[in-house]
Amino acid sequence: MAVHPHAGKTARPEDRINIGRLVSDYYLLNPDVNNVAQKVTFGTSGHRGTASKVSFNERHILAICQAVCDYRKQAGISGPLYLGKDTHALSEPAFSSAISVLIANGVNVVVQQDLGFTPTPVISRMIIDHNRKNSDLADGLIITPSHNPPSDGGIKYNPPHGGPAEGEITKQIESHANALIQASLVDVKQSDIASAMASSLLNKQDFIEQYVSQLGRVVDMAAIAKANIKLGVDPLGGSGIAYWPEIAKQYQLDLTVVNQVVDASFAFMPLDKDGKIRMDCSSPYAMAGLIAMKDDFDIAVGNDPDFDRHGIVTKTGGLMNPNHFLAVAIHYLMTHRNWPKTAKIGKTLVSSSMIDRVAKHINRPMSEVPVGFKWFVDGLKTGEYAFGGEESAGASFIEKDGSCWTTDKDGFVMTLLAAEILAVTGKDPHQYYQELAKELGEPCYGRKEAVASLEQKAVLTGLSPDDVKAQSLAGEPILQKLSHAPGNNAAIGGLKVTTENGWFAARPSGTEDIYKIYAESFISETHLEQIFTEAQTIVNDLFKQANV
The missing domain is CATH 3.30.310.50 (Alpha-D-phosphohexomutase, C-terminal domain)
Structure with a gap:
């Protein structure tokens, strides 16, 4: 595909969405599930669409949330449901729609205390934390279309294991939701939003403090601080915007958030390769602003709107290819953590074979699975997998002691790991990769x-x-x-x-x-x-x- 002439340049007025029209379409347009393009369809990361194309509208969300409530009853899930949202324009109305259905169904819903944004890995961590200590199992919903354009909306379900739902679960939710829409939502329970927001079933919690305070279990935050790593962070207007200052404060890091803007039109973004606004932290076009600052920091990092992906920028090499950083992360972790020798390296089948060569070189077992992070969930939960990663810049790994950290992709820990690698080895991830490639081959x-x-x-x-x-x-x-x-x-x-x-x-x-x-x-x-x-x-x- 040819590179758009405005790729890497700041969005123009004509590239920006009409948020008012988009939200109006969310409420006013009704999907026809006999039209394939307007049905609820769960891919590898939930249901996604846009209101103007009648593929992500209020009826979709009401039906999906009712289907999740019915699934919870069937599966005996009686604990809280952790609900998160990112910064896309459609996430806010969908968040309210979801609450109205969940509360009407008697679900104990837990949200960020200021009704603020919550990244995907944080929801995963909250579920895991709760289920370690309680018999009434928790699950979660995250309202996000990930890195997709500003006009898009999305919603994904994480069952009690904390990671993306398996295909048999999403197929059931998808089928039930479409049937509910077909029947004009007559079986959907819904409270008015004012009553739902005032309900005792809606609980507010400080996710930021809980998540940030535990980061030292998975990343060597003390080493980053001790080495005085100068870290630049671009949240790309995403849901982790309030987390980075707290991370810097708690761990005494030299950390600068280079872009503090949250704008649902994402008008501050450089255009991607195809000329669209897309918050893809693995794209050199979308990350052009941070790449231009690479010499100002020892490591510069970016994330997509729901913070399940990572982008690593170094002084020596600019934006790293996601496959290259996966290889580096795996080699470093497997040689600097005291994990069982039997713990597997997980990779998707379209990820680089450099990972295979790294695994063979350090004599660690590797498991190649289909595309989709859901295939790593059970292994990360039990410790069978030490690491799971995808070529699309999404990965997570276990805690230092071998315990489960998250069962969903975690952009925070992957970006902080880049700083740890520099702090501990004296080499930035690009330099580290060059050494690996010299020894194992350059793909x-x-x-x-x-x-x-x-x-x-x-x-x-x-x-x-x-x-x-x-x-x-x-x-x-x-x-x-x-x-x-x-x-x-x-x-x-x-x-x-x-x-x-x-x-x-x-x-x-x-x-x-x-x-x-x-x-x-x-x-x-x-x-x-x-x-x-x-x-x-x-x-x-x-x-x-x-x-x-």
């Missing part, structure tokens, strides 16, 4: 998209490895053809083909008429392009075989 990684019909996407989803007739890829013999992840034998919803020095994976998009090809080469950029070309040929041959 070239990329992702591309191609148009695909519903029938073609169905072919990719239902593939068998035997369907692939090719014996070689970009000049090397094919070693593996995978339709199921080797780490847990779960279906990957696509195909992965590997050779000694390269691989590609093809997966259909859940929301667009495209499929995505991820590829990597440990030989050269030219070899990577050859992998992409042959990967597309292999996929097109599969479509021909299926007559689609």
Whole structure:
């Protein structure tokens, strides 16, 4: 995809959303669930959409929250529900809609004490903390579309394990919510918002103090302070805005929040590669403002609006490729924490094979799973996994003593880990990565998209490895053809083909008429392009075989 001429530049007036119209559409437009584009659809991170396209409206939220309440009763979940929201424009009205349904259903709802913003990892931590001490299990909802554009809204459910809900749970919620909408919400219980806000069932708690005070369990905050690491932070207008000053205060850090603006239009953001406003902390275009400040700090970091992703900027290398930082984080943690030798490194199948090489080099077990952080949840909870990470800049890891920290992605601990690495080793993460690459090889990684019909996407989803007739890829013999992840034998919803020095994976998009090809080469950029070309040929041959 060509780079938009305004990519990396501050948003123009014509790029900004009309918040008033957006919120009006949230309340006034009613979805037709017979239209696929307007149904409740849970992807890897909940239901997302935008009010103007009738894909994220009040009826969606009322129905989803009622479906969650009904699921809680069925599952015997009787404890509190922790409710969070990010800074997107639609998050505020959706927050009120959610409270009105949850309270009407007799749910004990816990929110940030000032009704402020709450990051995804904080909700996960609150659930885990409660369930360690109580028999009445808690769960949570987070209202966020993550890094998506300002016009979008989103909601995701975290059951009592604290992480993203499994597919069988989200399918049940999704199906029930659509049935409720189809029946004109007659079975949805709802209080008026004034009564709900005054209810004794609505409890306010200081999430900030509780979360921040425990960070020393998972990151060596004392080492960061002792080394006087100068840390620059850009929350990108997100839900962690009030957390960073408290982190700096409690741990005596030299920390500067370089952008303190919270604006639901995100008009302060540089435009992303495609010319859209998108708070993607792994994008050099969206992070252009912080990258320009790299020489002012020892480490500069950014997060997306719900703080489940991280972006690391160093003086020596600028914005790090997320795969590179995952490799560094894993190597550092596995060699600087006294964790059991049996604790696994978790990676998704489209993450860099540099992680495989790191795991082999330090003789630690690695588990490769399908795309989606939900696959790490049980392992992080039990300590079977020490670390779980995705190529899209989302990861978390266990506490120093091996206890569970979060079962959802945590952008705070990943960014603070970058500062710890510099403090303890004297090398910033980019320098650390360069040393790894010198010893283990330098990969070239990329992702591309191609148009695909519903029938073609169905072919990719239902593939068998035997369907692939090719014996070689970009000049090397094919070693593996995978339709199921080797780490847990779960279906990957696509195909992965590997050779000694390269691989590609093809997966259909859940929301667009495209499929995505991820590829990597440990030989050269030219070899990577050859992998992409042959990967597309292999996929097109599969479509021909299926007559689609």
